[in-house]
Amino acid sequence: MERNYTEEERYNLAKKRVQEVKGFYGNLTAYIVVNIFLVVVNLMTSPEHLWFYWPMLGWGIGVLFHGLRVFNRMPFLGKDWEERKLKEFMEEEERRKNQFKQ
Structure with a gap:
């Protein structure tokens, strides 16, 4: 993204x-x-x-x-983690939305 x-x-x-x-x-x-x-x-x-x-x-x-x-040296909960988690939540929300459309 x-x-x-x-x-x-x-x-x-x-x-x-x-x-x-x-x-x-x-x-x-x-x-x-x-x-x-x-x-x-x-x-x-x-x-x-x-x-x-x-x-x-x-x-x-x-x-x-x-x-x-x-x-940006945080081995956990760093910027990369935030972006991955954000993308994961957005995809999950999209799946949930599509599930109800069917």
Whole structure:
């Protein structure tokens, strides 16, 4: 189901893509800055009890999945999956419609 996009549609898709990449880099930058701050606070206040890695791990998993989605590397539920599922639902609906016509 190949679609021919107009110049405006291609521009809007590219603009949306740039916003997604920009959002990821913003998230990554915040992750790095905040986690450096947390490491410093942890080491200055209670170096005998290290806790900074817990928020780093949790947020890091989120950043990882954000990056996978933005750069189309999602092994599951990615763009290809969406298109296949959409086509499958459209074909199913067409079969259902034709079944009732008979």
